[in-house]
Amino acid sequence: MTRSGQEYLEGLRDGREIWLDGERAEDVTAHPAFRASAASFAGLYDLADDPVHRPVLVQDGVRRACAVPRSYEDLVARRRAFRTTAAASYGFLGRTPDYMAAGAAGFAAAPAVFTGETFDGADHALAFHRRIAEGDLHVAFTLTNPASGRGEDDLTLRVVEERDGGIVVRGAKTIGTGAVFADELLVGTIEPLAADDTERAVTFSVRLDTPGLKLISRTSYEERSRSVFDHPLSSRYDENDAMLVCEDVFVPWERVLTYRDPATTGAIWWQTPAYPNLVHQAATRFWTKLEFLTGLAILLTRSNGTEKLPPVTQALGRLLGMVAQAKAFVLAAEASYEEVDGGRGGVRPGQEISFAQRIMAGELYPRAVQDVKLLAGGALVQLPASGRDLLHPELGPLVRRYFATPGHSAEDRVKLLKLAWDALGSEFAGRHEQYERFYHGAPHVYLTMQTWAGSAGECENLARACLDGYGLGTTR
Ligand SMILES: Cc1cc2nc3c(=O)[nH]c(=O)nc-3n(C[C@H](O)[C@H](O)[C@H](O)COP(=O)(O)OP(=O)(O)OC[C@H]3O[C@@H](n4cnc5c(N)ncnc54)[C@H](O)[C@@H]3O)c2cc1C
Structure with a gap:
């Protein structure tokens, strides 16, 4: 029910x-x-x-x-x-x-x-x-x-x-x-x-x-x-x-x-699929949140009239690349699924990728926030104290005149910038940055965990194979 x-x-x-x-x-x-x-x-x-x-x-x-x-x-x-x-x-x-x-x-x-x-x-x-x-x-x-x-x-x-x-x-x-x-x-x-x-x-x-x-x-x-x-x-x-x-x-x-x-x-937590299952939800949410931040960046640059400048286009490309990374971690964890308890417990998202998602997300989120802030500029801060300014009979017309940009009314622009500040710069935003870094544990814990969840053996073997393939007497 x-x-x-x-x-x-x-x-x-x-x-x-x-x-x-x-x-x-x-x-x-x-x-x-x-x-x-x-x-x-x-x-x-x-x-x-x-x-x-x-x-x-x-x-x-x-x-x-x-x-x-x-x-x-x-x-x-x-x-x-x-x-x-x-x-x-x-x-x-x-x-x-x-x-x-x-x-x-x-x-x-x-x-x-x-x-x-x-x-x-x-x-x-x-x-x-x-x-x-x-x-x-x-x-x-x-x-x-x-x-x-x-x-x-x-x-x-x-x-x-x-x-x-x-x-x-x-x-x-x-x-x-x-x-x-x-x-x-x-x-x-x-x-x-x-x-x-x-x-x-x-x-x-x-x-x-x-x-x-x-x-x-x-x-x-x-x-x-x-x-x-x-x-x-x-x-x-x-x-x-x-x-x-x-x-x-x-x-x-x-x-x-x-x-x-x-x-x-x-x-x-570690011998049942509970943890990869939690990461499956969290990674999907993270992907969605990065899409939202990137969407904000697109709207902000359009509102600032900077959208078509090559460095800005490239910055948007980097953000879209981050979205793709976040998405890739979800899809890869699903594709690398593992059987639980010989199949009696069904399947779980692949553990190696699930655990690595925490490293990627903790490092990517602050970077994405910083990149969008850079694209937004000072307008993020220079805003009327509240929407009431727009409604005031004397102040409203002034705000509507001086906060408008070509093709964007003051109300639309202030609305967008206030949403952006709430997402990127407010106390709420600061908490979100800390959340994405820590909600699945401290970095020293999950980085250490990756050393046993990751493919250390395969990495070492490949490097070893290269070393073993030549010696002092090897000719080209
Ligand atoms: C917004 C938010 C929401 C959260 N929600 C939940 C929740 O719902 N449920 C829940 O159970 N937990 C939750 N967590 C808690 C989270 O799991 C812990 O914050 C996390 O495990 C880190 O623990 P800590 O805060 O005690 O940090 P600490 O362990 O004190 O770590 C602080 C810093 O010191 C470093 N450090 C500490 N010890 C070492 C060491 N030995 N070697 C190297 N570096 C070290 C860490 O890497 C980190 O950078 C949340 C955290 C945040 C920020």
Whole structure:
């Protein structure tokens, strides 16, 4: 069953404990810091009722993102669904419901990985996936340990008590992107844990209204925005990031996926298709976002009258090349698909390409933003303070006269430049740059990972073959 946007919003009115700016936000669907972005998430749910989008997004009543792909064709169909969802926010909502749905499908493809030496979470992992698929749930996740985890007073979330019906956890996890808009939160650990670090080696899912669970939200760009005209992206697509704090939160056993088992707690991400599945969604969204930025560049240069200058044309060519790179990573990951568990778990996007996508995207995004800013020029900054200037009886005619360019009315030009600033230069834009660099982990982690996911052996063999082909006595 798929839910409507209205049903999704009703689910968020559950008394969850969200803190922002020294106050508790009672209802995220009505609060000025969150309501428009909540409505954007609701809009994603409504896409499934659109006769054009439904066949792309849903199959046999269930979201394609939730399905375990069985073939290359299934991966392509899933990517089309990801594309439809990503386009609805121009790639600016990263943690849309399809993200963790695909991750959970990865768990369901290889449930045996959840069977550890001390705890068997296989059935719970399957139930987690079923709950998302049947309830059409939006699940966010917090896998990162807070910086306090590096000191002596480690406040990282850990198990503090075991009871008959479940466990009690205490401490913090971060960064909960989209958590305030989620139905559930998956809490776990992706970084390698020492074999004796059993207290922190736990994975579970919780409803957001679970007693003791708090989310401490970062600044709301939505709340700071003046209007849709002035901040077209941050006013509507601010998915928010929050720190999770659990003060003795009780988690029933059926929601515990790994328990006191460092090896299994990490393995569920790397030995199931969960991670390549997450990257499949993220890479598709990234491709969409680069298309949007490149489209902005085309419109900006046209508005500036620079479009036909050879260096500008070449700069646009470089951006279009970046779009093609982003697209190529998605297509190549699909084409290099691998069987999971001898085919019993279906297929996953190729791991080598999926992992490399993170390197490419983290390095490409800041470059693309910089290139579009360069093409935009100072006009990005020299803008009327708000759209109200255009409407003012005395000021409006002046603004309309002096902000127009040949062939472009002041209103159209200011509208375009404000969209560009929101995407490229605002606080919201700065957060997006950090997001694209870090949301799949820090560079030192994924660069190191590529040394075992990449084709180091083949590279070395080729260089070695060349070396072996000649010696001191070799003649030409
Ligand atoms: C906007 C945003 C949204 C996010 N959303 C989520 C989310 O929804 N869920 C989630 O779980 N996580 C999320 N993340 C968190 C992300 O996974 C972490 O930020 C990432 O893993 C890096 O961890 P860190 O921030 O603690 O950085 P650090 O590990 O402190 O790294 C900071 C810098 O120091 C370098 N560094 C650190 N240690 C070393 C070392 N030993 N050797 C070399 N260099 C080193 C890193 O490469 C990096 O450049 C998000 C991050 C951002 C920015």
